[in-house]
Amino acid sequence: MVSPDQNSSSQSPARHLRYELITLGDELLLGLTANGHLTFIGSQLGRRGVALQRNVTITDEAPAIAKQFSESWANADVIITTGGLGPTCDDRTREVIAEVLGQKLVFDVAAEKAIADRFARLGRKMTENNLKQAYRPERAELLPNANGTAPGLWVEQSGKVLCMLPGPPNELQPMFVEQVLPRLAKLGLLLDREAYVQLRSAGIGESALETKLQPIFDRYGDALNIAFCAHQGQVDCRLSSPTDQLSLPQLDEIAQECGRLLGEDLMCYGHDSLAKVAGDLLRAGEKTLAVAETATGGMLASCFTDIAGASKFFAGGVVCYDNEAKMQLLDVPECLLKQHGAVSPENAVAMATGAAERMCADYALAVTGYCGPCGGPAENPIGGVYIGLYSPCGVWSKKLSIPGPRSTVKQRAVNAALDWLRRELVRTHRGATVQPQRSAQA
Amino acid sequence: MVSPDQNSSSQSPARHLRYELITLGDELLLGLTANGHLTFIGSQLGRRGVALQRNVTITDEAPAIAKQFSESWANADVIITTGGLGPTCDDRTREVIAEVLGQKLVFDVAAEKAIADRFARLGRKMTENNLKQAYRPERAELLPNANGTAPGLWVEQSGKVLCMLPGPPNELQPMFVEQVLPRLAKLGLLLDREAYVQLRSAGIGESALETKLQPIFDRYGDALNIAFCAHQGQVDCRLSSPTDQLSLPQLDEIAQECGRLLGEDLMCYGHDSLAKVAGDLLRAGEKTLAVAETATGGMLASCFTDIAGASKFFAGGVVCYDNEAKMQLLDVPECLLKQHGAVSPENAVAMATGAAERMCADYALAVTGYCGPCGGPAENPIGGVYIGLYSPCGVWSKKLSIPGPRSTVKQRAVNAALDWLRRELVRTHRGATVQPQRSAQA
Structure with a gap:
């Protein structure tokens, strides 16, 4: 693994790491629910310099989970799973993956307390099956869930990272941003800030934009990498430095210069709509x-x-x-x-x-x-x-x-x-x- | 494979077939575009008695396509791919998969004519790279594209079916409904009609609905399978006959009886919103x-x-x-x-x-x-x-x-x-x- 101190360059240390996302749920495969987890996690990782390599959506059944997880765990460096951590008998992610990892499930008293506290706060009675969510693989850490009962789970084993997240988007999204990204950054598995500087333009075509900015880009040669992404009347331009020759402040300065040249065609820096x-x-x-x-x-x-x-x-x-x-x-x-x-x-x-x-x-x-x-x-x-x-x-x-x-x-x-x-x-x-x-x- | 004449029962002959969907595109993994193909194809297959077993989203790169397709082709009975059939150098699905299948690419004059006709009809000049879309694996059939330039491709080999579809939803969706579903039904790989009879209720909870309908269900015992699906104030109830003891007209009659009992709680039969x-x-x-x-x-x-x-x-x-x-x-x-x-x-x-x-x-x-x-x-x-x-x-x-x-x-x-x-x-x-x-x- 890459040490944290290599983390200060403008390029992600994760360029050569393999990230996979496993999304669980019959409702996804039946087309009842759109796979918003891919959209969210893919874009969050992309902004930190990580290109998600594969997303696999599988059923909730134990053999399918075991087979897919075994295969992905053998090939990937970081695996994120979503879904299947809840209290019902359909929720099998925790049990099946613990077995593949060769870890026993242990009852976590802190997790039990968090779940009981949540029910008390909402004034609802906790049914027995909720306690299933207080079990964790013996060497896993809990990721507290501020918006639901099932905590996330974090496992480091054999130089790899596994992160299991609950399925509801309002539980998963804050957990990912507030807990998972900082943990991955701390391990040097992604950047602790945006991987590129983005200018977003509107009302100008991709080739016109490129022509307009080319004189600036030419000054930097191979030190500057430019990626364009056109979508429905907008064109995003992402600046990065593949060889780390340009620092982040230098990329910022180049973006500002591009922005001044674009004038009104510049919509914003960053990701705003x-x-x-x-x-x-x-x-x-x-x-x-x-x-x-x-x-x-x-x-x-x-x-x-x-x-x-x-x-x-x-x-x-x-x-x-x-x-x-x-x-x-x-x-x-x-x-x-x-x-x-x-x-x-x-x-x-x-x-x-x-x-x-x-x-x-x-x-x-x-x-x-x-x-x-x-x-x-x-x-x-x-x-x-x-x-x-x-x-x-x-x-x-x-x-x-x-x-x-x-x-x-x-x-x-x-x-x-x-x-x-x-x-x-x-x-x-x-x-x-x-x-x-x-x-x-x- | 199952012969077409077994197709008249209310259950899908495809119950034990493995269907996989491979969705290609960096834009999906980067979270720039939602994976609507999974939602669409998953629900279309589900309605014909097929449970999609897996969806894998991978990058546009040739090694990733070759590796994933080889693995899926070894395990699945029917594989559907989306994307990567267009005219640009990013579009590699056709070439990579033909090689895995051991088929040569051949130039198809009918495909060339369809592409040239489309450009002529729109009054636009056809660039040379569009002719790339006129190539097909030598033993593949073309699926004409009424709304775009890239035809779909249909391959039967080693008792398996491969169907390659273009990425734009307005091209893929009519092609899937008008060409792919009938071809799969003709081969007996899915039903030529809906696999279940669905009642859709609104404003009544799942358990209240079940309690109300249970006296009807009880009369049919194991011959009748009932599946409930609750979503945001609606509950769908799907009736099927796992042992084929009940014919489709009988299932229809049971549904009508349920509907009469439900009165105003019945929203519709079928899939309307x-x-x-x-x-x-x-x-x-x-x-x-x-x-x-x-x-x-x-x-x-x-x-x-x-x-x-x-x-x-x-x-x-x-x-x-x-x-x-x-x-x-x-x-x-x-x-x-x-x-x-x-x-x-x-x-x-x-x-x-x-x-x-x-x-x-x-x-x-x-x-x-x-x-x-x-x-x-x-x-x-x-x-x-x-x-x-x-x-x-x-x-x-x-x-x-x-x-x-x-x-x-x-x-x-x-x-x-x-x-x-x-x-x-x-x-x-x-x-x-x-x-x-x-x-x-x-």
Whole structure:
């Protein structure tokens, strides 16, 4: 294993370590539940310089667990398992894996107390089967669970690490961030900070972005590694130094230089979403936002309502499928809808204006269009979308033509609207106190 | 392998076959994209009597593909792969797997023509690298791709089946349903219809449901297998006959009897969502619906806007975070908000009424509450939610107390509101033309 002191370079000591994730659960294989653990753990590891090598989803049955765990344990350096630690007879992870590891299960009095305390705190009676969760492999450590009864388990054996986590996301996620990542970092198995410096751009294509930044990159040659990742109208650019020639402060400085060159095309440093960046700008300027949408069906509103504390800047949203709703809720004139139709620049402007005025908001976004599967008239086929922006300086519309299936059209229309608002907010506040925020790279 | 004629029983011939799914893509392991292929393919197979045994997600690299495919091919009967069939140098599935199978790649003129035709139809120029997609293992068949350039590939070898599918969901999903399922059914590797008869209930707990139906189940003893699956306020009950003693028409008859006993607690036969069932009832009665919500942030509206053709019955929705929006968009009186607060039965009634009146809808649902992470006052802690229902017969509110994390509170509040509407619609239309629809069990 790698010693902790090699940990200060900008590259992960874990480049050559094999990480595997085993997700347990019939409900995953039956398609009843999406495998959010892969998305969460994969991205968390990636940010610390670890590329997850494999994720295996298996059933809850003991032979399947034993077979898969034996194979993975023989090949991997770090194994993370999720699920199967609960109180019911379906929960077999602890027992089966202890046996493969050749460890006895022992009753842990501290774990018993934590479980009993939790039931007492919630004023509920603890059934006998809950005590199953107080057993641990004899050489395992407990990872306390602040949000549930089953503690996580941490095992170091034969130069390898095994980490068993409970299945519910609200239990697993804080346990992973607060306990597992620091333990892995302490052992030098991943970085104790982000593995790369990320710039996130919006509204500029991958090749245009590369062309714009190439003169900066050229100065550093092989010392600088650049990775682009494009997703629905955004392009992320990740800077790292494969040979450790560039320190983290140097990478930061290069990112800042890129950011200055990109100007408005820079959305943020780090991992924030478009809605988060726009929301932070609104909050900083003490402004509010309203939204109005048709075919995107609430997707634009939910970008904001998913943000904790959004009520500080988000006044509300209207999903108006039929013209009556547009007229009644947003004061769109009937004659405008008759003359120009609901998918028109005129209606995008009217919806944005109506949303801002009705909800007493400083800014408003509107999206109206044909997202499929049914298209509009020839001049407005599927993917023909109008977005509207209302601001204290005026109100405008823009036409988009987005190729692809319904889900792509919806997501890109929403992102285009969010980016337009973001640019308007950056422009308005430029020179004032607000600039795109630097995210902590802790 | 099982011969097709054994296929007429209610049980899958595939009970003892091992199905594995290999999902390829660095973007999955990095957590950039959710693994929707597992959810889709797992549920499609489950409905045809096949329990997917394992899903393995690996990187795009050739050695990883070769190693995993070799291992899976040695153990499984049917292997499905997704991704890596496209035109770029990252796409290596075809080449690597052909080598493991010991098959040469051959250029397929029909595939070339399909790709060239697609480019011509879209008026785009075909780059040279697209021709890579016209190669196939010499003994593979092509699965035409109606929505993209890369055809799927179908291989039968050594008594096993391999099916390679393209990664984009809008290409994979129709290909799987229209081509892969019928081919597997024809070989007797899964059923050519649903493997079980499903009743879906709402608003009744799993144990209460079981108690209610047990007298019916008791009459059939071991001939009838019953599986319950509870999810966020709904409980599915799946009836099958493990020993094939009961035919499908007999299972249908038992399900109908259960349905009659359940009355309003029966949501539907089959797989429809609460919103789909409520929407069908609205459509059948030529009625319209409006919704108004606070903390659920658009989730209620999106249940309806996700349904194709929802504009026939869905007037629109309002997400009103601040009181100004409630007053301006829904005519909630300021004095009501001041006296009773936004999270109150009075406001749930006022929001539902305002939504119905403003959007000229026959019915309206309202949801207002504390979903977390911040709670309200002591009398309304997190999970304290009021729902309101407006109908042609009157307007009412109901209080819910939902334990659990934010996502659970939101989903259960939305489901409770949808189920209340559904029950009201069933009651109103009872004796008339509308009854919960029987889904096709094709």
